[in-house]
Amino acid sequence: MATKGNCAMNLSPMQPILEISGLTKRYAGGLVALDNVDLAINRGELFALLGPNGAGKTTLIGAVCGLVRPTSGTIRAFGHDLAKDWRTARARIGLVPQELATDMFEPVERAVAYSRELFGLAPDKARIEEILRSLSLWDKRKERIMALSGGMKRRLLIAKALAHEPDLLFLDEPTAGVDVELRRDMWKLIGAMRERGVTIILTTHYIEEAEEMADRVGIIRNGRILMVDDKAEMMKRLGRTEAVISLASPLSNIPASLEHFAIHLENAGSSICYRGGDGTGKGRSEVADLTKALIAAGIDYTGIDIRESSLEDIFVDLVEERETEGVQ
Ligand SMILES: Nc1ncnc2c1ncn2[C@@H]1O[C@H](COP(=O)(O)OP(=O)(O)O)[C@@H](O)[C@H]1O
Ligand SMILES: [Mg+2]
Numbered sequence: 198m199a200t201k202g203n204c205a206m207n208l209s210p211m212q213p214i215l216e217i218s219g220l221t222k223r224y225a226g227g228l229v230a231l232d233n234v235d236l237a238i239n240r241g242e243l244f245a246l247l248g249p250n251g252a253g254k255t256t257l258i259g260a261v262c263g264l265v266r267p268t269s270g271t272i273r274a275f276g277h278d279l280a281k282d283w284r285t286a287r288a289r290i291g292l293v294p295q296e297l298a299t300d301m302f303e304p305v306e307r308a309v310a311y312s313r314e315l316f317g318l319a320p321d322k323a324r325i326e327e328i329l330r331s332l333s334l335w336d337k338r339k340e341r342i343m344a345l346s347g348g349m350k351r352r353l354l355i356a357k358a359l360a361h362e363p364d365l366l367f368l369d370e371p372t373a374g375v376d377v378e379l380r381r382d383m384w385k386l387i388g389a390m391r392e393r394g395v396t397i398i399l400t401t402h403y404i405e406e407a408e409e410m411a412d413r414v415g416i417i418r419n420g421r422i423l424m425v426d427d428k429a430e431m432m433k434r435l436g437r438t439e440a441v442i443s444l445a446s447p448l449s450n451i452p453a454s455l456e457h458f459a460i461h462l463e464n465a466g467s468s469i470c471y472r473g474g475d476g477t478g479k480g481r482s483e484v485a486d487l488t489k490a491l492i493a494a495g496i497d498y499t500g501i502d503i504r505e506s507s508l509e510d511i512f513v514d515l516v517e518e519r520e521t522e523g524v525q
Contacts, residue, residue, distance in 0.1 A: 212276065213237035213239055213240070214238055214240040214274065214364070214365055214396045215236075215272070215273070215365060215396075215398075216236075216238075216271075216272070216273040216274075217235060217236040217237070217257075217271075217272050217273075218235050218271050219233055219234075219271065220233070220235075220236075220260060220269075221234070221267065222256050222267055222268050222420075223268045229420055230253045231256055231260070231420045232253075232419070233270070234253075234257065234417075236257075236422060236425065238365075238396060239396070241396055242396060242397075242413060243387070243397045243399065243410055244396075244397070244398045244399070244412065244414075244415065245399050245400075245407035245411035245413070246401075246414075246417060247402065247404060247407055247415070248402070249402065249418065250402070252417045252419065252420070253419070254400040254417060255295055255369055255400070256420075257417070258367045258369050258398070260272060261290065262287075262292045262367065263283060267280075274289075274290060274365065275289060275364070275365075288361070290365045290366075290367070291363030291365070292358055292366075292369070293354050293357075293358045293367065293371055295373070301341065301343035303341065303342055304339055304341055305334055305353060305356075306325065306338035306339065308342060308357060309334075309353070309357055309360045310325050312357040312360040313360040318361055324360070325360060328356050328359050329356060332353075332355060332356050332382065332386070333382070334349065334356055337349060348376055348379050351375055352379065359386075359390075364396065365395070366390060366395050366396070367397075367398050367399075367400075368397065368399045370402070371399065371401075372403060373402075384406075384409070384410065407428070411428050412427070413425065413428060414426060414431055431511065433477060436477075436511065437472055437505075437506040437510070438471070438484065438504070438505055439470070439471065439480075439503070439505075439506060440472075440484045440503040441463075441468050441502045442468060442469040442488070442491070442501050443467065443468050443500040443501075443502075444466075444468060444497070444498050445496075445498060445499050446467075447465060447466035447467040448462060448469075448496070450462070452494050454490060454493070455490055455491070458473075458483065458486075459472055469487075469498075471483070481503065484501070484503055488501065
């Protein structure tokens, strides 16, 4: 981007904008929040880091943003090793934290302007106004932070992160607990930033958010990255077809002629559940074959409910939340 900083001068297009290797964080009490994490983020991508509470997402972001001191491992951002050359890279990294840690007595406009100046950028009233307006904060600009509602505080966090025009922006659960309107505004803003060439790393446990916006998805649990993949690839590789066939009369067992299908009985034998395929349409054709086999076996059915698994299903399977939450 011609208008954005000097990325091109010290970063070739193929070099990741952020390169994390062997990153481990052991907190004072001994808890290992990050366990030998390797992760490379490409320039201009929107990367969604998904993981249940306590997975290590905020710790990972904290390590990159200089808020958490790594136990071991290296982090390179914009080609700089953060342990050696922290300032240069830090000026280009923005963070919308999960929680607000700022002077509650400060007026909104001042807080946003300060975020910009902190990183050595010239004051720019027009830019601050544009940011405040885009977040519906303009009318509140003279108010003290403490007087803002929860949603407005969240907007302020975003305004602060935008004010210093980062090339790499972290959003830590930006839409957790916000209203629908703010969520929509956030998505719009994230889209606009991405168009300007900003690389975005978003953590969330709203999978639909990742599904909607991300180019790549990483799944983290217990401080370990379980999987990183292109979103579409992940859905293709791990996607499944699920079908529930309601039977006209219950069965006590699956007839031998149907045993080769990936099916089992549910609801006291009154429905057959199929789960299979691979996200490429194979599942649907197997369900079609299954219905023919049912007719051939003289089994009558009253309905078929078929659906493709979502990223959410994939995520839930991977992190095994079903067990921990006791949901069957
Ligand atoms: N300052 C800290 N001291 C000790 N343990 C911490 C600290 N911060 C986080 N943890 C622990 O580290 C693990 C990862 O936390 P965190 O990175 O906040 O996860 P996430 O953001 O994915 O919910 C959790 O078990 C959490 O309790
Ligand atoms: Mg967190």
